[in-house]
Amino acid sequence: MESSILLLCKCGSFTLVVKVATGFRFENFIGSILRKWNELVSRRFNLLYVVSEHRNCVLENDDDFDNMLALATAYGVSCVEVYICVEEIQSSGCFDHVREKSSYRPIDAVKLFERRYGATISYNHAWLGVEKASNEISGDYVFQFDQLRWYADIPKEKNLGSVVDIECCEDNRFRRYKCTLLAAVGKDANQGLFPLAYGIVDSETDDNWLWFLIKLKGILSTRELSIITDRHTGLVKHVPEVFSNCYHAYCLEHLKNNLRDRLR
DSSP states (O other), X not given: OGGGOEEEEEEXXXXXXXXXXXXXXXXXXXXXHHHHOGGGGGEXXXXXXXXXXXXEEEOOSHHHHHHHHHHHHHTXXXXXXXXXXXXXXXXXXXXXXXXXXXXXXXXXXHHHHHHHHOOOOOHHHHHHHHHHHHHHHHOXXXXXHHHHHHHHHHHHHHSTTOOOOOOBOTTSOBOOOOOEEEEEEEEOTTSOEEEEEEEEESSOOHHHHHHHHHHHHTTSOSSOOEEEEOOOHHHHHHHHHHOTTSEEEEOHHHHHHHHHHHTO
């Protein structure tokens, strides 16, 4: 009977004995493994089992689990050896969630494993899993920053007239910012908006706006322009300085929102 079958789960030099009871499913089995070996949360692993002469049988879902039990019953086997084959460190548990939602947090992974497998994992293990999944999907920070060199050449090659300016630290390493985006858009005769320039800086400061405006002026024509801003102090201060021959106006939407917020 299925209820008498024992699964001998082997991971390294250790063995976990799991008894298959009525209603016991593949999900319950994974939960038992993760409760025993918490570190597997942040690793990708495969399950292989052996029944009689049938070796290296794959165990991935409920159908495989039912087939394993049926095979054990047919051969009259009461103990089935299951081998946990751990691959390189990465998050198999939250991989798909990180791919679908870039803001996926370690606490979300903790709740996921508790809800799905009934396993309690530490925040550190969850953080490691999410970090490894992010690196697997997008590449680590070193790889991503190294790609900037490639990106700087492609727009200039494929879109003639494009300007890309990347600044490095004194040791010739890229500055690592938390992505504060400064942007400028234009408006055409059909009332459509199109991007002119954008820059990634550490924060929205007066100095960073001055740097951005100087770069922006370098790609624009010398004719008179009308520049509309949200009245950030850096823009109020530096737009007349950098674009001395242009008209400077303020966005009505931002003025309305600022008035509303200050009168609350």
